[in-house]
Amino acid sequence: MLEKKNYYGIDLLKFIMAVCVVAIHTQPLYSIQSIVVQRLFDTITSLAVPYFFSVSGFLLFSKIDANILSRKSMEVCKKYLSRVLSLYVIWNIIYLPITIFGFKENNMSFARYVLDCIRGFLFIGQQFYSWQLWYLLSVFFVIASICIMAEHKIKDKNIFKIMMVIFLMGGGIGVLTTVDFSEYRKIEMVIKCIKFIFGNGRILSGFGYIAVGWIVAKKKILSGRISIILGLILLGALYLAGDTWGFLLKFLIAEILLSASCKVTLPQHPIWEHMRYVSEIIYFTHMWVAFSYTLIFREFRYYGADIFFASTLIPIILYYILYRSHMLSKVKTIL
Numbered sequence: 389m390l391e392k393k394n395y396y397g398i399d400l401l402k403f404i405m406a407v408c409v410v411a412i413h414t415q416p417l418y419s420i421q422s423i424v425v426q427r428l429f430d431t432i433t434s435l436a437v438p439y440f441f442s443v444s445g446f447l448l449f450s451k452i453d454a455n456i457l458s459r460k461s462m463e464v465c466k467k468y469l470s471r472v473l474s475l476y477v478i479w480n481i482i483y484l485p486i487t488i489f490g491f492k493e494n495n496m497s498f499a500r501y502v503l504d505c506i507r508g509f510l511f512i513g514q515q516f517y518s519w520q521l522w523y524l525l526s527v528f529f530v531i532a533s534i535c536i537m538a539e540h541k542i543k544d545k546n547i548f549k550i551m552m553v554i555f556l557m558g559g560g561i562g563v564l565t566t567v568d569f570s571e572y573r574k575i576e577m578v579i580k581c582i583k584f585i586f587g588n589g590r591i592l593s594g595f596g597y598i599a600v601g602w603i604v605a606k607k608k609i610l611s612g613r614i615s616i617i618l619g620l621i622l623l624g625a626l627y628l629a630g631d632t633w634g635f636l637l638k639f640l641i642a643e644i645l646l647s648a649s650c651k652v653t654l655p656q657h658p659i660w661e662h663m664r665y666v667s668e669i670i671y672f673t674h675m676w677v678a679f680s681y682t683l684i685f686r687e688f689r690y691y692g693a694d695i696f697f698a699s700t701l702i703p704i705i706l707y708y709i710l711y712r713s714h715m716l717s718k719v720k721t722i723l
Contacts, residue, residue, distance in 0.1 A: 397652030398443055399660040399667070401645065406667035407700055408436035409520060410674045416696035431627045434634065437523055438597045438642040440671075444527055445601020446646055452605075456544050462535065469531045476524040478722050479672055480509060483518035486679050490516025512587045517679045520671060526594030533595070548602065551595040558592025559635040565589070566632050593635060600643045604650060619644040665716065666707045668723040673706065674699040 412433045417425060448468055452461040491501040493516075508515045513522030530551070537547045565583050569576040586592065619641060626637040654660065678699045682690050710716045 395664075396654040396656075396660045397649035398446075398646075399664045400652070400654070401439065401649045402443060403663040403667040403670075405436040405439050406670040408433040409671055410678075410699050411696060412436065413519060413675060414678055414696040414699050415691035416693040418691040427627060427630075430631065431623065434626075434631055435638060435641055435645065438593070438600075438638045439645050440523060441527070441594050441597030442600040442604070442642040442646045445530075445598035446605045446650075447601070448531070448598075449602045449605035456534070456547065457538050457541060462538060465531055465535050465538070469528065469535060472524055472528045472531065475722065476513075476521065476528060479521055479524070480515065480518065482722075483515060483521070483676070486517045486676070487515040489679075507584070511585050511591065513591055517675050520675060522591060523594070526591050527598065529591065530594045530598045548599060551599045554592050555596025555599070555635075555639070558586075558589040558595070559633075561586055561589025561592070562635065563632055596635070596639050597642055600639060600646060603643060604646045615644045615647055619648075662707070662711070665720070665723060666704055669707050670700060670703040672723070673703045677702045 411429070417429050420426065448464070451464050455461065456465075487505065496504070505515060513525030514520075533551075533554075534547060537550065542550070561582055564579055565588050567579075569579055622637050622641050622644070626634045626641065629637060678695055681695050681698045686695065707716075710719060
């Protein structure tokens with residue numbers, strides 16, 4: 389079992405990455421025309437969700453025995469699976485009013501709305517303005533798959549290999565959806581069907597990034613100097629490669645970031661626990677804030693620095709209110 393002191397670096401970086409997720413959805417640099425700045429912004433913020441995945445895998449596999457097939461390991465996995473499913477359902481319900489608004493805003497037929505909701509809930513992991521919830525569905529798919537494979541007595545190494553194959557499949561879908569197959573009608577139809585079910589394939593990316601957490605949890609961590617040098621090289625490569633092929637690079641960078649945050653030595657202080665919960669409140673609530681802000685103050689779907697700061701600061705204020713009013717313990721079940 390990992391000592392609590394090793395969590396502080398993770399708490400700090402999770403907070404930073406939560407702010408990056410807000411930046412992805414609100415685009416504070418929207419008005420800046422520089423391609424270099426925009427590319428650098430996209431490169432850095434794209435590491436946020438892979439890091440969240442890797443942390444989830446790390447915290448889970450830190451509680452699992454060396455033998456994942458053991459009864460104790462299965463109990464841990466199933467408990468975690470139930471927790472993730474509950475979060476996913478609860479937050480979909482919380483975002484339901486916005487989902488209904490989107491149905492009316494886009495003038496969709498009721499049948500199309502129901503179909504989109506089912507597709508979004510079961511396969512894509514998002515609805516109108518609840519884009520961040522796909523992370524929970526992806527985690528659910530990964531842990532459910534691990535449980536099924538373990539029940540069928542598949543060995544740890546083979547489970548890991550299968551996870552990596554699925555991860556590569558997801559990345560492959562992402563690449564294929566960017567290719568023009570208009571001259572090949574049959575191939576185009578197949579790609580459209582795959583895209584309809586799995587979107588751009590990112591729902592499968594959790595298999596690889598959670599595997600990163602598995603690697604680090606088993607103490608396979610790079611040394612400090614090597615990781616810094618390698619991380620900078622990979623970050624530069626990601627900047628040049630872009631997001632389509634970048635999933636392979638982000639796999640390696642996520643491992644370096646997780647390893648580094650595990651090594652960080654920080655003094656014991658309540659601030660780290662606060663950061664842990666603040667990051668989760670920011671992650672789950674920021675699109676409600678963004679939606680409300682744009683609806684009241686701006687033209688709908690407006691991006692910019694003002695909505696970014698509002699979507700970051702208001703959840704922090706919300707946390708402070710909950711903490712000071714001793715209501716935080718009541719909402720921890722949805723964080």
